[in-house]
Amino acid sequence: MPKTSLPPATLDGLPDPALAEVASFFQALAEPNRLRLLNLLRGGEQRVGDLAELSGMTTTNVSRHLSLLQQRGLVLREGRGTSVYYRIADVGIYELCDLVCGSLARQSESQARARLALFRT
Structure with missing residues (x-):
C-alpha cells in the first residue's frame, strides 16, 4: 500500500472541533x-x-500538572517499578515555546525603544 503524505497542518480553515482541540x-x-x-x-x-x-512544587502538584500535559499529548508517562517517569512527547513543543519567547522579547524591545x-x- 503506498504511503500518503499528510499536508502540513495549519490553523487556516480548521473546523470548529479542531479549533477547540488547538485551544485546549x-x-x-x-x-x-x-511550562516550568x-x-x-x-x-x-x-x-x-x-x-x-x-x-x-509538591509531588501531588507536579503529578496533577503532568497528568494534564499527558492528556493533551505533550508528555509521555512510563511506570518503572515504583517510579513514574515523564518525557516530552514531541520536541517540537520547544520550537513553539522558543518562537513565543522570541516574539515576546522583540515586543519588549520595541516597547522599551518607544519609551526611550x-x-x-
Missing part, C-alpha cells in the same frame, strides 16, 4: 508551572519526585 492544547501551556515542568524535561526524562524537587523615544522628545 494552548490552554495546557497557559500555566507557568506546566516542560522546561525541566528538556534534558530528558525525569521522575515525578525529581521534578518536584527541581521545581519547588518619549523621554528624548
